[in-house]
Amino acid sequence: MSILVPGRITGLVVMAIIVVLGIWALERAKRGKVRAVRELAGMAGLRIAAGRCAEMGRPFFHTTGHGGGGLYTARGPQHMAGIAILGYIARLCAKLGVKAVSLTAFPELIPVTEDTIRMAYLGEGKADQVKPDMVRFLSSYALAFKQGYIGQLTREKAGAASLCGAIWPSDALHMSEPGVIIGAMQIGGAIDTDTLSMLALTCDYVFLGEELYAAGAFASENPTQLSVMFASDIVKIGLVLLMIFGFILSSAGVKIAQLFTI
């Protein structure tokens, strides 16, 4: 019996390459070799949205969505990325005196989001502005969660809303269309292409796929973290070259695709 699981060896090799490149980029950045990275439009959108909330005296709502699973499921990374964005929103809100509100579908996210908001306000010297109602658990049942979100968003007339994380396609439209109706500025972010198409219809800014994960690095405002974007770009260039190489070999009759099934 092989030690490596058959069918997963190619995945292991690809992951190892990405990890090695990521560590190399991080180490390179630690030595001061930081590459300039173009800021994501969504990050500017978050700043504009927080400013809008301050001008209107309205709260800034955030949710990482329902998405069919919480932190310990395959949806975990998306919730994590959403929480990193919440940290950035909370810092902006603390600076501008805006109330940041996080609505969550999973109870295990309560302590995480509470800590994120508290640390952000504490970091800006506004610990006194942290209130218990800033983190609200609604329901782990998707429809009840959406109803709660829509109800509280519209009753409190949020100035802006961020739907970044594990968002389902139907959730995306259910939860963002009421934001359009009340005139809230909205920033969406998801990895599912079906969800992205819905968010594109209703949101002013959208973090597309990988950008959702990259937003966490931008939110940290740490050049070392941003350097992993460089590794990501190198991998993507490599994959494009691999696709061209594969196209040529496949056209020449070489069965290259079988190499990737080991």
Next chain:
Amino acid sequence: MSWIRGKDVPVGIVFICGLIVTVAYFINVPAVVGVSEAIQTWAVVIAGFAIGLGVVNMVVFHSDSIRKRASGQWPYSVVFLVIFVAQTVSGFFDLAALKNPVYVWLYSNIFSPLAEAMYAILGFFIVSAAYRAMRVRNIETAFVLVSGLLVMLTNAPIGAAIWEGFPILGKWILDVPTTAGNRAIFIGTGIGTILLGLRILLGYERGYIGG
């Protein structure tokens, strides 16, 4: 132990657990796979305990809302607390079968209709969102309009009745440009997920412990 800072312990636990679960996905060593499964079971159990936290959070929020007479919110909070208590208490009787008449009545006559109403609302939301999407303001939105119309004519029987080429064009849009775009996003997302995992395991990304 001053050399261990406050957040080093959780970061260390995440690193060890993350490494074991990742390695176990790729290797056939029963001991490692067993530990990985145990870690994942713990995660489910710990998350299960958090439901109590969720109940406390909801009760505190709605009680405060009533106490402060929060504008627009407090009547709903009263409704929530009444139904929450009724549903919970009735659920304790006939716990195994959940056949208590009050529980079943509340579920069938309050919970289910409200849940179904959400699906009904979606139809109206799709229409208003589609209207916004189909407004031609520049060349990109013109592409959206034309592609959308072609795909609609592909799926609706009237499309093929008008012209046999509509289903072919619509299928091409779905199979070629749409699939190409989707795959580009999938590849980028896969790379992004691995790099986020790396940042978490190495302790750069600490959002889960408050940043």
